[in-house]
Amino acid sequence: MDLINNLLLGFSSLAGWQPILIIVGGVILGIIAGAMPGLSPSTAVALLVPFSYTMEPAMALILLTSIYIASNYGGSITAVLINTPGTPSAAVTTLDGYPLTLKGEAGKGLGTALVASTIGGAVGVLILILFAVPLAKIALQFSSADYFALALFGLATVASMGSGNIAKALIAILFGLLIKTIGIDPISGVSRFTFGIDELYDGFNLIPALIGLFAVSVVFAKVEEWKMGPQDIVKVSNKLPSFSEFWKIKMTILRSSVIGTIIGIFPGAGATIASFISYDVAKRSSKTPEQFGKGSLEGVAAAEGANSSSVGGALVPLLALGIPGSATDAVLLGAFMLHDLNPGPLLFRDSPEIVYGIFTSLIVANLVMLILGLYGNRAFIKVVSVPAKIMYPMILAIAIIGSFAVNGSLFDVAACIGFGVVGWLFKRFGYPVAPVVLGIVLGKMIEENYRRAVMMHGYSSFFMDKVSLVMLSLAAISFIYPIVKQLRKKNK
């Protein structure tokens, strides 16, 4: 009963035009920021914190969380249309989103991303409302061995990305993992492979690498192919997927939403890992796995459902225990403190109108995102009608400013160009680039938790802990199964 009363209290705080306008404004800003490579959700939220200072605490937090949830969807727009993920988690969306655009079905790609994001966001919020406190407590009991096993489970998804050549996919992921060892060692503080270059002490930044591997490399490949007509897309259609098409992928959306929320709850895991794991699970359970990577609606839905629902998951430890699980949550924690609020169990007791105001505003923000997305998609799709001779220089200009914007460093721009060349070479010779990103994302998590677990409890810690053991077994199965399947197929 308390929950229903609190939710009603939350909805009552949204009465009037002001909160709705704030949500609409937040969603628009979030979509724009998400679509802009180089502007991460955390940057977008951080930029708006000073503006929210003079607002009432509830309104300020509603604005910031609306930006947060919408920016995750925004990243999919450029991922689908120009193969440039606006946010790191949208890297997985490019795998099937961009092939849909090349087939002239950009509307289907964007529509699926939008609906999956909306449902994923709603599921994440629902789980947040119902189970925030108990889930946060479980997540905090996770040991280093469990985190290592979780990361290894994420790594095992590589087996489904090789498009027939697992050895090349493994080389790609190992390249990403090796790249991630550059910089200061997270445990001993020793600098590794930095060659005295100051910028390398923090290692390569993910965003420039992502932009280079996905966007710049595609421009290079197209220039080499010398297809400079009005792009090589047959006919651009803004037609959304039909109801029956959505119905077919309903389980994928729901499953990826649950996966995204659960992974989002673990501090440090985040939307990108959630997308990769969800994509892998969707491919394994699909009736048409051969369509993945060629423009599968299931692939887009799996990636987007997971990354949007992870927002709800990431808010669980923040709101229930005051522990930020991601960079954006850390910024949000700062915003809470700016308004003299301390997230944690006491916040639920002392200021339920704020907590439940955020919950209900997230539900409304999802609906607003759906409406704005449906209308906006028609305008976004026009981007792909632009002639390639204009489009490719623009993509390169966006890539350069996006890489620079992350840290205000020209080194990141150089890294972006370098990764562009690597991405072009990799794609040219059949090495998938998504595993490189996965390696960079998971590298630190794997190394830190592996070494910490061994130092504290020895090698047995991975097998003595039940959670770790289950996840390691799942990782082994999900890695070996596609290989066995492929070998059987070859033998036939």
Place this chain on the structure above:
Amino acid sequence: MEINISEGLNLALFSLMLFFIEGIAAWWIARNRRETLGSFLVPATLIVFALILWAISRSFPDEDIGPIVIPQLWGTLILIFCGYVIFTIVRRKTGVDPKTGNLKMLAVVVLLLLVYFFAMNIIGYFLSSFLFLGTLMYVLSYRNHKVIWSISTGWVLFSYLIFYKMLYIALPLGVIYETFFE
């Protein structure tokens, strides 16, 4: 972990030796199976890259579960899998390289990108972006001058207003501007 001069020299010699061996292997592949030269060069270069990092990592403190463990683990696995890919090439179990496209045009685009990158430091982001966009569209044989001018100008205005003014991103103004106007 900084490397001293003698270690640096050894490393340079070791790297040169690795590239020399890669060159000989590439020459052998080019003579016997030219159509797979590109497919060979990618894993071979990754092997060289992994070996160099492997050699550098030997200077890290050799503790139990220290900073040396993970880089060497990834490096070793790269050696194994790249070795396997090269083995399939040599044993003719792999397909041929993709057809080479317009590499000249690609080289021009990469060169323009590099000039743009270095020019940012000298003439600043805004002027170099304007020149880069205009030149690249022209190089890609787009000839509508009105569109070229308006897109280049539009992008500079957009990046100035949104990134420089609104988001306070300190885009490089260039040495020339900083010397004479600041």
